[in-house]
Amino acid sequence: MVATQAGTGLDTTDMVEVTIRLDRSQSGRMGEIVHALEALGLCQTVRHDRFAIVNGSVGADRLDALRGVAGVASVREDQTYRTQAS
Amino acid sequence: MPNDFGGADVQYFERFGIAIVRQDSQRLAPTLMKAMEQKVVGSARAERTYRALGAASARADDGDHRPTGSHDPDEGYLHGYRDGVNQLIGRLLADKVVEGVQIAARFDEKSVAWGLEAIGIQRTGLSGAGIKVAVLDTGFDDKHPDFRGRTIVLKLFASRSSPDDVHGHGTHCIGTACGPMRPTTGPRYGVAYAAEIYAGKVLGDDGFGTDRSIIAGMDWALEQGCQIISMSLGAATSVGDQPNDDYEQIGQVCLDGGSLVVAAAGNESERPTRIAPVGSPANASTIMAVAAVGRNFRPASFSCGGLNPGQDVDIAAPGVEILSSLPGGLYDRWGGTSMATPHVAGVAALIAQSDPKFRGWALWARLLQLTRPLTARTRDVGRGLLQAPPK
Numbered sequence: 001m002v003a004t005q006a007g008t009g010l011d012t013t014d015m016v017e018v019t020i021r022l023d024r025s026q027s028g029r030m031g032e033i034v035h036a037l038e039a040l041g042l043c044q045t046v047r048h049d050r051f052a053i054v055n056g057s058v059g060a061d062r063l064d065a066l067r068g069v070a071g072v073a074s075v076r077e078d079q080t081y082r083t084q085a086s
Numbered sequence: 087m088p089n090d091f092g093g094a095d096v097q098y099f100e101r102f103g104i105a106i107v108r109q110d111s112q113r114l115a116p117t118l119m120k121a122m123e124q125k126v127v128g129s130a131r132a133e134r135t136y137r138a139l140g141a142a143s144a145r146a147d148d149g150d151h152r153p154t155g156s157h158d159p160d161e162g163y164l165h166g167y168r169d170g171v172n173q174l175i176g177r178l179l180a181d182k183v184v185e186g187v188q189i190a191a192r193f194d195e196k197s198v199a200w201g202l203e204a205i206g207i208q209r210t211g212l213s214g215a216g217i218k219v220a221v222l223d224t225g226f227d228d229k230h231p232d233f234r235g236r237t238i239v240l241k242l243f244a245s246r247s248s249p250d251d252v253h254g255h256g257t258h259c260i261g262t263a264c265g266p267m268r269p270t271t272g273p274r275y276g277v278a279y280a281a282e283i284y285a286g287k288v289l290g291d292d293g294f295g296t297d298r299s300i301i302a303g304m305d306w307a308l309e310q311g312c313q314i315i316s317m318s319l320g321a322a323t324s325v326g327d328q329p330n331d332d333y334e335q336i337g338q339v340c341l342d343g344g345s346l347v348v349a350a351a352g353n354e355s356e357r358p359t360r361i362a363p364v365g366s367p368a369n370a371s372t373i374m375a376v377a378a379v380g381r382n383f384r385p386a387s388f389s390c391g392g393l394n395p396g397q398d399v400d401i402a403a404p405g406v407e408i409l410s411s412l413p414g415g416l417y418d419r420w421g422g423t424s425m426a427t428p429h430v431a432g433v434a435a436l437i438a439q440s441d442p443k444f445r446g447w448a449l450w451a452r453l454l455q456l457t458r459p460l461t462a463r464t465r466d467v468g469r470g471l472l473q474a475p476p477k
Contacts, residue, residue: 019297021332046298048305050343051336055298074331078297079366081319083224083255083289084350085422086388 017078018042018063020054026071027052033071040065091117193381199275200381201262201404201429204471207277211477214278214435219263220307220315221428222300223256224293225249226285227413230257232266237282241306243299244290252291254412258420259318260285261411263428263435272417275409277432277474278439284312289319297332300367304336308345313438313445315340316431317349317373318424320365325393329369337372344445346453348374348430350423351399352390361391361466369397374450377467378405378426385466389423392465401457402467403429430472437475 020042022033030049037054038045045056055078058066066075094109094117107114121127193200198207227250228238242249251257264283265276286303289295300319307315340347352365368375377399378386385391386406392398405426407419430453437444437452444452457470 017296017298019301019332021335024335046302048301050308051301051305051339053301053332053336055301076332079321079330081289081295081297081300081321081366083253083293083422084318084320084353084365084424084427085255085258085420086353086386 014059014061015043015057016060016063017055017057018066018075019078020056020066020072021074022052022054022071023073024052029071030054033069036069037066037072040069042066091121195273195409198273199409201408201425202274202277204381204383204404205277205429205433206474206476207274209476210436210474212278212436212439212475213267214264214281214432214439216280216282217278217314217435217438218282218284218310218312219278219431219435220284220286220303220310220312221256221260221263221431222286222288222303222307222315222317223251223259223319224253224289224291225251225256225287226260226283227251227257227411228283228285229415230261230411230413231415232261232269232276232411233283236264239282239284239310241284241286241303243286243288243302243306244295245299247287247290249287251287251413253289253293255289255293255318255420255424256285256287257413258408258410258418259316259424259428261428262408262425263316263432265411269411269417270415272409275411275417277429278435281432281435284310295319301332301336304340304347308340308343312345313449314431314434315345315347316428317347317367318422318427320350320352320368320423322352322354322365323363323369323394323397325363327363327366327369327394327397329371329394329397330366333367333370334372337367337370341372341446341450346374346434346446346449347372348376348427348434350427351375351377353388353422353424355385355388355390357385357387357389361393363393364390364397364399369394371396374400374430374453375468376400376423376427376430377402378421378423379403379460379462379467379471380406383460383462383471385462386421386423388421389426389466391463392468398464399466399468401430401453401469401472402426402460402462403472405429433472433474440475440477 042056267279288299288303349368354362378389403426408425454469456473459470
């Protein structure tokens with residue numbers, strides 16, 4: 001069974017977690033920028049205003065659309081980190 | 087360093103970041119001014135004259151056979167200067183090798199774990215009291231008997247994980263950074279024994295986590311006013327990779343906010359066959375990258391090196407056979423740059439306690455200033471071996 005993300009019509013199986021970095025000069029527009037990102041399908045959004053960073057989930061085919069939002073410096077898929085004990 | 091001072095006679099000492107320039111002061115001035123404007127030169131001063139001690143025997147030993155009839159004062163001065171520098175370099179290098187052997191031989195761990203002795207913990211009276219240390223890891227067993235009565239704040243960020251430290255890695259790292267002065271069993275293994283502990287669980291029960299939880303943990307730690315954020319975690323990088331700009335920015339915000347972030351350099355090396363580059367996020371220039379050394383003060387076989395330009399190892403700390411706490415009131419010896427990193431976090435807490443001016447970049451600089459040089463390459467150990475501040 002394929003779940004659907006409410007309000008977006010996207011299959012959650014296609015969702016990827018992303019880290020979005022804003023231009024720090026644009027951090028005063030954080031709310032406006034996040035609103036634009038969410039309109040393009042970003043969900044489960046977490047804002048880190050002091051870092052000018054937004055985390056969220058989005059359809060894998062929407063990454064370039066998010067990159068086109070004014071004030072966005074970069075969008076990348078989240079990476080996995082692990083403990084560094086040998 | 088500049089390679090030319092307007093054609094002057096220049097002698098470089100790259101190890102010390104010093105150049106001796108012989109040139110008419112009026113001709114040299116404009117060149118120096120320009121170099122200082124470009125921040126190539128930090129400072130310049132006229133040379134002082136020093137009296138050589140024992141220079142005659144040193145000169146005889148090094149095969150200097152210049153004519154004894156020479157009375158040129160400049161020539162004599164230069165030979166004396168050269169001999170003095172050569173003697174100094176020889177003594178420094180020789181002392182380091184001998185010292186390393188002696189210290190390695192006397193780690194008996196009767197009262198303190200070898201890593202703590204190596205960083206000079208017994209020289210300091212500092213405890214980390216009043217300093218908040220965030221350890222972003224797999225959680226913490228706050229029921230461990232060694233941590234009774236301590237100020238501990240727990241926060242869960244990892245998704246699909248229990249709030250407990252099922253893995254054990256977090257409890258081990260917190261033990262090294264903030265373990266007690268007198269544990270219930272065995273030698274002392276913790277550095278900042280009175281620091282306040284902020285344990286953010288950003289890695290899951292399996293020891294893995296993603297940017298979402300890590301960045302949330304860093305934001306929380308900064309919000310809580312933690313002066314040090316310790317992250318014994320990382321992702322491998324390849325030669326040619328660029329640092330992650332997200333962590334460049336986050337690290338800068340933390341430093342500006344008075345919080346130093348230290349992170350494990352990574353364990354992907356297989357020395358001597360293969361050296362892997364510093365992992366992410368430690369490769370960000372605003373996050374202090376920590377390498378691991380063993381009891382012989384040589385880089386641990388697994389410890390990553392600064393192969394990519396600008397993505398350097400900043401400092402080295404003990405990271406082999408490190409004794410520390412584990413969940414359930416237990417202890418064990420673990421190794422990794424994960425284990426080196428909380429040594430640095432703990433010492434950073436001691437320094438931060440010693441003077442409130444040591445925050446952010448100032449704390450970073452003080453940590454490096456206190457290091458002891460090692461014979462290993464800067465690529466592998468950065469500025470040198472972590473040292474606790476004297477008091």
